[in-house]
Amino acid sequence: MQSQKFIVDAMLGKLARWLRILGYDTLYSNNYEDWKILKIAEETQRVIITRDRGLCIRARKKNLECFLVYSSEDLIDILAKLSKKYKIDLNADPNFSRCTECNGVLEKIDDNKWKCTKCGKEYWKGSHWRTIENTLIKARSKIKNNESRAISSS
Numbered sequence: 001m002q003s004q005k006f007i008v009d010a011m012l013g014k015l016a017r018w019l020r021i022l023g024y025d026t027l028y029s030n031n032y033e034d035w036k037i038l039k040i041a042e043e044t045q046r047v048i049i050t051r052d053r054g055l056c057i058r059a060r061k062k063n064l065e066c067f068l069v070y071s072s073e074d075l076i077d078i079l080a081k082l083s084k085k086y087k088i089d090l091n092a093d094p095n096f097s098r099c100t101e102c103n104g105v106l107e108k109i110d111d112n113k114w115k116c117t118k119c120g121k122e123y124w125k126g127s128h129w130r131t132i133e134n135t136l137i138k139a140r141s142k143i144k145n146n147e148s149r150a151i152s153s154s
Contacts, residue, residue, distance in 0.1 A: 004086050007032075007041050009050040012069060015078055020103055021132060022088065023096035027103060038062060047086065079139040080146070090136045090143075094125060 007027040008016040016028035027040060034055045041048045041064050048059050048066040059066035067085065069078055082088050094114050097106050104118025114123045 004088065005044060005046045007037055007044075007046040007048055009034075009037060009048070009052055009055065011051045012049060014075065015049065015069070017100040018075065018079060018135075019082075019088075020098040020100050021092050022090065023093070023098060024088065025098065025103065034058065038064065041065075049082075076135065076138045076142055079136070080142040083139065084143055090140050092132055092136060094123060097123070099123075 005025040005027075006016075006019055008019070010030040010032060013028055013030060016026050019026040027044075027046065032040075034052070037048055037050075037055065038059060040046065041059065042062065048055070048064060049069060050056055050059075050066065051069045051071060053068060056066040056068045067082065073081075079088070079090060083090050094106065095108060097114070098104065099106060099116035099119060099121055101121055102116060102119040104116040106114040106123060107117050109115045109122075112125050115121070116123075
């Protein structure tokens with residue numbers, strides 16, 4: 001299990017699913033209002049991830065950690081930046097993943113099958129796994145390329 005915990009606003013549901021795939025405890029609901037996100041983040045020590053500049057400003061005034069996502073950024077950019085800032089491991093392992101639907105912990109039930117201990121949804125390493133790995137490879141590559149540019153420009 002990963003130690004960093006997040007709460008993601010309604011505009012970033014896809015990102016929430018990816019953080020769960022990576023094994024991070026990530027709360028998400030498209031019904032969360034800003035005040036609720038702030039309250040949950042404060043009570044459970046979660047990083048807020050949002051596209052809402054106003055929410056981010058209010059979070060920072062309360063000394064809560066907030067990561068602002070710009071609308072021009074795609075999933076790969078966002079994952080790379082989160083990885084760099086919060087030391088997120090961009091390697092997916094279903095033995096440590098969480099349920100993409102409910103954030104529950106997955107339990108291995110077979111060589112290639114996992115089941116959510118909370119909602120019962122089943123997961124397996126099918127052809128979609130290649131897409132997951134390719135996305136994560138691109139995000140890791142983006143980090144390396146940015147670090148290389150930073151070194152060569154100094």
